[in-house]
Amino acid sequence: MNRTIPTSIFAVSLLSLACAHDPSKELVSARRTYETAANGPAAETAKTEVYDAKKALTRAEKAHDRKSGSQEEVDLAYVALRKADYAIAYSTYLQYQSNTEKAKAEYLTTLESQKNNAQDQLADTKDELEAKNKALMAAQAARKALELQLVSALGSLSEMAKIKQEEQRTVITLNGAVLFKSDETQLLPIAKEKLGQVADVLKQYGDQYSITVNGYTDSRGSDVHNQQLSQGRAESVRSFLVSRGVAEGVVSAIGQGEAQPVADNKSAEGRANNRRVEIVVDRIGTPEAK
């Protein structure tokens, strides 16, 4: 018993001594938070603030050394803790500031880049439009020229042919007596000359036209003979047009015989009108500019 009492007193004394030297919870927090600040991004981005926290912590440590657990230690540690918090918060602030500035700069760069791209695209589009306009105008001019040539060529046929023009079709009706001798399929020289002018225009259209040459006879003679004669005359005209450069694939020849008379076969005049060749020109598209 005598030994127990002194031991207890000694233990309590030791405990008291230990408590007397323990740092306040504020100082513990201040040390921990300062370490966080000094070892984090703030050490680089908020050096001054971290240094201020260090100075405040040093003052708190000195107060602790002078009198552990004093109100002065608590107050100074509290300030040190807040300054360490401040350094970390300020570092975060600077990070956001940097992010904002980067984003704003990127916005301007992106805007400028998009503006440049849009201007480039606009310039390209203008160039393309200009080129298309030029091509269109050239095509229109070429078309106009060809139309004039065709009209001119058809005009030369007016003495020997009847011309009927529609929106997409031109029908040239030639009297058989002008083109051929009686009962023959060979074109007369004058016919070749006139048809040559038409061929010169038609060939420039390439495959933009579909041409059908129809041969007709009057009702005299056998049907077989008339069919053969009309077919032969149609073929003759077709061959001539092809020989003058009209695309072979666009011209066809059809012998119609005595079908589809345009006049009464009982009179000589009517039969003369029925002996004919029709050149039907169907326009398919716009000719290419040459």
Add this chain to the structure above:
Amino acid sequence: MFHSRILVASSVLVLVPACASTVLPQQQLMDTQGAITSAEELKGDENPDAKLHLQFAREQLAAAKEMMANGDEEEAERMLDRATADAELALTLARTEQLRAESREARTEVNELRTEGVEAGTPATTTASSK
């Protein structure tokens, strides 16, 4: 006359430190109050952390004034230091919150601009990393 001047001068010299010790450092007081006001204007009360430190700053500022009135000068000045530290922290937290929102908005604007550019067929030719 000469003695009376010395007496007056001595009284002034005695009074000056006496007056200085009965009020808180005015500049620090104004700075602290200014930081509190700025944090409030930045809607610091809407951010939990800033709000907490604003509250600490207000309470400690009031306590410092009371301590000074009671003649506890050293404790009053330390309490004012605490209030100042909390006020400055609250202000920085409020500013950070505001800047965080600005940063997010700026990034959103960049992303929207890029999306619009792609949709319009005029994407930006420079590439920058998104954050």
